[in-house]
Amino acid sequence: MELWFTDKHTENVHFSIKIKEHLYHGKSKYQSIDFFDSYEFGKFLTLDGYMMVNEKDEFIYHDMMVHVPMATNPLIKKVLVIGGGDGGTVRELTRYSSVEVIDMVEIDEQVVKLSQQYLPQTASKLIDPRVKIYYDDGLSFVSGLDNTYDLILVDSTDSMGPGEGLFSKAFYDNCYQALTEDGILVNQHESPYYDKEAKEMKRSHAKIKKLFPISMVYQFHMPTYPSGHWLFGFASKKYHPIDNAGFDAWKEFGLKTKYYNTNIHKGSFLLPTFVQDMLDEV
Numbered sequence: 653m654e655l656w657f658t659d660k661h662t663e664n665v666h667f668s669i670k671i672k673e674h675l676y677h678g679k680s681k682y683q684s685i686d687f688f689d690s691y692e693f694g695k696f697l698t699l700d701g702y703m704m705v706n707e708k709d710e711f712i713y714h715d716m717m718v719h720v721p722m723a724t725n726p727l728i729k730k731v732l733v734i735g736g737g738d739g740g741t742v743r744e745l746t747r748y749s750s751v752e753v754i755d756m757v758e759i760d761e762q763v764v765k766l767s768q769q770y771l772p773q774t775a776s777k778l779i780d781p782r783v784k785i786y787y788d789d790g791l792s793f794v795s796g797l798d799n800t801y802d803l804i805l806v807d808s809t810d811s812m813g814p815g816e817g818l819f820s821k822a823f824y825d826n827c828y829q830a831l832t833e834d835g836i837l838v839n840q841h842e843s844p845y846y847d848k849e850a851k852e853m854k855r856s857h858a859k860i861k862k863l864f865p866i867s868m869v870y871q872f873h874m875p876t877y878p879s880g881h882w883l884f885g886f887a888s889k890k891y892h893p894i895d896n897a898g899f900d901a902w903k904e905f906g907l908k909t910k911y912y913n914t915n916i917h918k919g920s921f922l923l924p925t926f927v928q929d930m931l932d933e934v
């Protein structure tokens with residue numbers, strides 16, 4: 653008998669992965685959690701039935717979330733990760749010896765503990781001494797913070813369930829306050845392709861654009877996410893991601909990256925016309 657995992661990308665489009673083994677199923681206070689082992693994508697984590705992270709394409713997402721802001725301002729020292737319980741974003745941050753503080757606020761302790769057990773490829777650096785994990789709602793964690801972090805990375809689920817508040821105006825306001833005067837915010841910005849994600853992407857962009865002097869969007873290719881075309885938001889108080897980027901200083905870190913390079917960095921901000929039109933509309 654064949655076992656398949658199916659992720660509903662839309663009501664009319666399904667994406668299926670052939671499974672070797674269903675490793676874990678459970679329900680936390682916030683969401684249902686599953687780990688699978690597959691033929692094509694290796695081990696992967698789903699939350700409420702949606703693909704979060706898998707061993708084969710996670711490098712694309714995590715490279716683009718971390719190295720784009722780090723190459724924009726290679727002097728970043730204090731970082732807050734919101735969500736990101738699988739540990740992949742933290743793993744990439746720990747590669748910078750110059751980063752002093754990595755705080756991660758994840759609402760669901762179960763995701764962290766189970767990722768450490770089933771997905772060591774992403775979770776293995778959560779024990780780095782610079783990493784402090786807070787089990788809390790990102791929305792309440794950032795409220796009241798002032799001038800604290802050089803970089804905030806919102807590595808969240810979509811704008812439903814526990815992740816909903818991380819797409820609100822109040823949350824972006826608080827992130828703005830929590831950032832230092834040259835701070836940068838990178839957030840999971842959904843996809844421009846199918847209607848559901850495109851709507852969220854526009855709503856999110858409209859809110860961020862009102863707050864930050866520099867508010868842009870960059871794209872990358874994510875094979876297992878709906879349509880494969882995914883976006884991050886880049887909002888910044890001072891540094892433009894291309895005009896002010898510190899590419900020479902970034903190269904001195906000597907990091908070997910599998911997806912990121914400084915040409916991809918520049919090119920990822922060049923958007924197709926239909927995406928640019930959507931952003932201009934809001």
Ligand code: SAM
Pocket residue numbers: 703704705713734735736737738757758759760763788789790791807808809810813814815816817818840
């Ligand atoms: N790369 C993934 C994606 O876009 O599909 C996201 C991965 S990561 C596993 C997302 C994490 O955000 C989950 O572990 C979830 O528990 C966490 N999360 C959701 N809402 C949150 C909130 N309000 N505060 C903190 N963490 C939250």
